[in-house]
Amino acid sequence: MERIALQVGRYQVLESIGTGAHSRVVRGYDPLIDRPVAIKLFPPELARGEARARFLREARVVGKLSHPFIVTLHDMGIEESTATPYLVMELVEGQPLDKLLNKGSVPFPTACAWVAEVAVALHVAHRRGVIHGDVKPANILITEESHTKLTDFGMARLASHDKMDTSLFGTPAYWCPEQIIGRAQDARSDIFSLGVVLYEALTGVSPFSGESLQAVCNHVLSSSPQPPSRSNPSIPPPWTRSSPPASPRIPTSAWTPPKPSPSSSTPRSPQASAAIHRPPVHPPHPRRPLPALRVTRLR
Numbered sequence: 391m392e393r394i395a396l397q398v399g400r401y402q403v404l405e406s407i408g409t410g411a412h413s414r415v416v417r418g419y420d421p422l423i424d425r426p427v428a429i430k431l432f433p434p435e436l437a438r439g440e441a442r443a444r445f446l447r448e449a450r451v452v453g454k455l456s457h458p459f460i461v462t463l464h465d466m467g468i469e470e471s472t473a474t475p476y477l478v479m480e481l482v483e484g485q486p487l488d489k490l491l492n493k494g495s496v497p498f499p500t501a502c503a504w505v506a507e508v509a510v511a512l513h514v515a516h517r518r519g520v521i522h523g524d525v526k527p528a529n530i531l532i533t534e535e536s537h538t539k540l541t542d543f544g545m546a547r548l549a550s551h552d553k554m555d556t557s558l559f560g561t562p563a564y565w566c567p568e569q570i571i572g573r574a575q576d577a578r579s580d581i582f583s584l585g586v587v588l589y590e591a592l593t594g595v596s597p598f599s600g601e602s603l604q605a606v607c608n609h610v611l612s613s614s615p616q617p618p619s620r621s622n623p624s625i626p627p628p629w630t631r632s633s634p635p636a637s638p639r640i641p642t643s644a645w646t647p648p649k650p651s652p653s654s655s656t657p658r659s660p661q662a663s664a665a666i667h668r669p670p671v672h673p674p675h676p677r678r679p680l681p682a683l684r685v686t687r688l689r
């Protein structure tokens with residue numbers, strides 16, 4: 391990952407945009423269509439064996455999602471000369487929400503509007519049977535027109551399988567209770583994480599902060615966050631109670647959302663079902679010690 395290939399497939403690699411825990415995003419150029427693109431480059435481990443098949447499968451699932459609030463996947467491939475798997479996406483000119491939140495909370499109406507858009511994006515994905523698995527501010531891009539684009543569907547799952555040592559993936563501050571205790575996640579897990587994002591956008595602080603991974607997990611599992619109005623007194627009254635992550639002892643899978651009407655339900659493709667119904671690598675056990683993780687960001 392140190393050296394950036396100058397070309398992947400037909401795409402020119404121009405400059406680095408940013409680096410995450412498991413990938414790097416670069417600004418690129420598609421000479422065939424004559425347009426700028428964002429290219430996500432993965433390490434060579436994903437170009438081999440079962441990981442390769444999983445990369446291609448996951449990308450196909452994500453590539454079927456299409457919505458203005460979801461970053462569009464244009465293309466994918468593996469540059470064989472450097473064993474670099476890559477995803478080619480629409481280039482979003484704007485800022486990731488985590489950078490904006492570094493400056494503090496965002497105004498109440500703006501936070502609500504952005505989170506509502508992400509909720510729509512998740513709804514679209516969930517109806518296709520795809521869970522995101524890593525809803526967090528860094529994966530919510532804010533466009534120059536102040537709309538949201540959700541990115542990195544399924545990418546944390548790829549990274550966790552790459553390491554093969556844990557069923558935990560994503561970012562600890564946004565983990566839902568069932569993820570911590572090793573139960574399978576479903577659409578409600580994404581909604582829990584979005585609740586954490588909303589809390590953070592409204593207050594500028596995380597509802598489940600802690601000095602260590604263990605402390606964050608204990609907080610998610612066993613204590614209620616402060617009402618958001620404690621940190622931001624300008625939040626209007628109906629919001630002064632704790633926001634959605636306020637019932638951490640109840641796994642999100644313990645409540646059931648209303649069933650969609652038969653006319654609005656979309657049948658799941660076999661690939662989409664595969665994307666969400668992966669059993670945890672470890673048997674569920676509430677008290678099992680947390681595995682060592684490469685954690686890049688604790689909020």
Ligand SMILES: Nc1ncnc2c1ncn2[C@@H]1O[C@H](COP(=O)(O)OP(=O)(O)OP(=O)(O)O)[C@@H](O)[C@H]1O
Nearest residue numbers: 408409410411412413415428479480481482486528
């Ligand atoms: N389609 C895109 N257009 C423009 N910038 C993007 C796009 N996708 C990602 N980025 C930016 O690239 C940078 C790196 O993204 P990346 O997903 O690799 O890391 P991350 O989300 O910060 O961390 P993580 O490894 O936990 O996913 C981020 O700053 C992100 O905002």
Ligand SMILES: [Mg+2]
Nearest residue numbers: 410528529542
């Ligand atoms: Mg990301």
